[in-house]
Amino acid sequence: MRVGVLQHVAFEGPALIARALSAAGAATRTVRLDLGEPLPAAADLDALVVLGGPMGALDDQEHPHLVRERALIAECARRDVPVLGVCLGAQLLAAALGADVHRGPAVEAGTGTVTLTPAGRADPVLGPSGPVLPVVHWHRDTFTLPPGATLLAGSGAYPHQAFRSGRSYGFQFHVEFDRPALDAAAPHLPPGTVVDPAAMRDVTTAGTRILARWTRSLSPRPR
Numbered sequence: 001m002r003v004g005v006l007q008h009v010a011f012e013g014p015a016l017i018a019r020a021l022s023a024a025g026a027a028t029r030t031v032r033l034d035l036g037e038p039l040p041a042a043a044d045l046d047a048l049v050v051l052g053g054p055m056g057a058l059d060d061q062e063h064p065h066l067v068r069e070r071a072l073i074a075e076c077a078r079r080d081v082p083v084l085g086v087c088l089g090a091q092l093l094a095a096a097l098g099a100d101v102h103r104g105p106a107v108e109a110g111t112g113t114v115t116l117t118p119a120g121r122a123d124p125v126l127g128p129s130g131p132v133l134p135v136v137h138w139h140r141d142t143f144t145l146p147p148g149a150t151l152l153a154g155s156g157a158y159p160h161q162a163f164r165s166g167r168s169y170g171f172q173f174h175v176e177f178d179r180p181a182l183d184a185a186a187p188h189l190p191p192g193t194v195v196d197p198a199a200m201r202d203v204t205t206a207g208t209r210i211l212a213r214w215t216r217s218l219s220p221r222p223r
Helices: 016-023 065-078 088-096 118-122 179-188 197-216
Strands: 002-007 027-032 047-050 083-086 101-116 132-143 150-154 162-165 168-171
Touching (some): 002 016, 016 027, 016 197, 088 132, 088 162, 101 118
Parallel strands (some): 002 047, 047 083
16 A cells, blocks of 8 residues: 655654554655655555645745645545545645635644534544544634535534545544654644643544554555
């Protein structure tokens, strides 16, 4: 199974996603877009992971690679290649599928929760960990639901926190953070962000299970 991982900044790596893919025996290639590395071709992938970052999903002038990323995501969707978008990655996935990405009412950052919708509670990836998921929030932008997508989770401030479109998932929140990943991100979090150690342990436990179920949902395509 061939999986591409798009990384936007040094301090937001794949963390628990990498561990889940390794356990599944995937051949994973991490592309450092901040270092100018080239994107993979959709035809060469069985799945695509798009990680977070501090830029906006439509900040094309400052980050020209975002145009090519959205095109790659859209091509993966057309080819039925599953995409997992996390935070910025979820916004890029939403935009590539025709949704509107825009500024939200306030920064949402730190340990917290999201509540699954009825569809989320029935979802094979998120549902077994529900109905309330421990997560790490770190965003200000949000998005409308892409046409035909299924809303899976929301929070009080941001009702669109997770969605599924075909075989692809968008998570506005982070479940891939383990303690080392959080330590790397901590200097970049907004001032005053609260990270509760007990809640962080719950995030890691839930995230490990969610990502294991996600990798089990993948299947390599004939070459």
